[in-house]
Each structure stands twice: as structure tokens, then as C-alpha cells.
Amino acid sequence: MLTLRIIIDVMMAITWLLTLEYKILGMALHEYVGLTLFACFIVHILLNWRWFANLTKGTYNTTRLLRTTANLALIVCIIVVIATVPFVSRVVYTNLSGSLPVGVWKLIKGLHKGAGKLGFVLLVLHVFFHWTYLRNVLGKIFVSKDKDKARLANIK
Ligand code: HEM
Ligand code: HEM
Secondary structure, three states: OHHHHHHHHHHHHHHHHHHOOHHHHOHHHHHHHHHHHHHHHHHHHHHOHHHHHOOOOOOOOHHHHHHHHHHHHHHHHHHHHHHHHHHHOOOOOOOHHHHOOHHHHHHHHHHHHHHHHHHHHHHHHHHHHOHHHHHHHHHHHHHHHHHHHHHHHHHO
């Protein structure tokens, strides 16, 4: 379970980074990678459902308030990005923007891009908050693999 958590975490970090500039991947890959990121987000949220259940419990000091606000803002960003997809997509969906006034469509496109970029800033903050945990888990996974290799080398 820990390995699944960490795989999802790393995949999300990489895929979000890749979606930031669609010229890196090209439009089609941007859209598929973006959908993969959204699927990872759903798994990540399900794995952390307990956090949501505890939101109304306990007291809020400054750190908890900051972390909670950043987490909720990050969730809002990814929801805005995904909710605007049917109107901006060029590959995966038939673009629904045809019936919209140009001004509204531009606003929706701006929301998609803006939420994508703001979300990344919040993601960096989120990773920063979890840095010690991530470093320890990654350390455990890689160090234990190195130890296994060393043990096997000794047996040979
Ligand atoms: C769409 C992006 C993301 C959202 C909305 C999100 C949201 C959340 C929420 C609500 C929690 C539970 C509360 C908490 O512990 O702060 C959490 C936990 C956590 N998040 Fe994220 N997260 C996202 C992406 C990431 C990424 C990219 C990483 C790491 C590179 C990451 C690392 C973690 C870690 C280490 C935890 C603690 C437990 C676990 O590994 O699942 N998160 N996240
Ligand atoms: C959570 C995942 C996603 C993030 C973080 C994200 C973020 C972004 C960002 C930051 C841009 C602006 C890129 C730039 O200025 O070079 C952009 C553009 C775009 N995205 Fe996404 N995106 C995501 C998912 C998707 C998906 C799933 C689709 C479609 C199925 C999509 C379709 C587009 C399109 C068509 C543009 C270009 C808009 C234009 O300028 O005409 N994105 N996205």
C-alpha cells in the first residue's frame, strides 16, 4: 500500500510538471497525460479519505489551517482544470465551445490554464509540507533494495 501511495505521488508530480507547457508533449499527449493525472488524483484522494473525515474534528492551529487551506485550494484547482476540459479539448473530446460566445470561451480557457499553473504552485507547497514523510518512505524503499542486493551479493 505504501508503495502504491508513493508511485501515485511521484506520478502526479511528474505528470503535473509535464502538463504545464503543452509544447513539451504536444496537444494530444498533454490531454492523455492530464487525464492520467486526474485518475491518479482520484486514487490519491481515496487513499487519504481519512483526512477528509477528520476535517471537522480537533482544533485548528496556524499550521493546520495553512495546510488545510492549501490542500483544499489544490483540490479546487484540479477540479477547475478538469471541469473546463470539455470546452478546451482538441483531441480527447469534441470541443463543446462552439455554442459559447468567444468571450466566455476565452475565459474558460484562461481558467483551465490559470488553475493548472496556480495548482502547480500549491502542489510544490503540498510536497514541501510532506517532504520529511516522502524522503523517509523513498529512503526506506531504496535503502532496503540496496540492502537486499548487498545480502544477495554476499550469498553468491
Ligand atoms: C492534485 C494534486 C494533489 C492533491 C489535491 C493532494 C491532496 C492531498 C490530501 C487532501 C492529502 C491528505 C491530507 C494531508 O496529509 O495533507 C494528501 C496527502 C499526501 N499527499 Fe497529496 N495531493 C496531491 C498531489 C500530491 C503529490 C504530487 C505528492 C508528492 C509528490 C503528494 C504527496 C502527499 C503525501 C506524501 C501525502 C501523505 C500520505 C500519502 O502519501 O498519501 N500529493 N494529499
Ligand atoms: C490536471 C491536468 C491538467 C493540467 C494541470 C493542465 C494544465 C494546462 C496548462 C497549464 C495549460 C497552458 C499551457 C501553456 O500555456 O503552454 C493547458 C492548456 C491546454 N490544456 Fe490542459 N491541463 C490538464 C489536463 C488537460 C486535459 C485532460 C485536456 C483535454 C482533454 C487539456 C486540454 C488543454 C488544451 C486544449 C490546452 C490549450 C488551450 C489553448 O491555449 O488553446 N488539458 N493545460
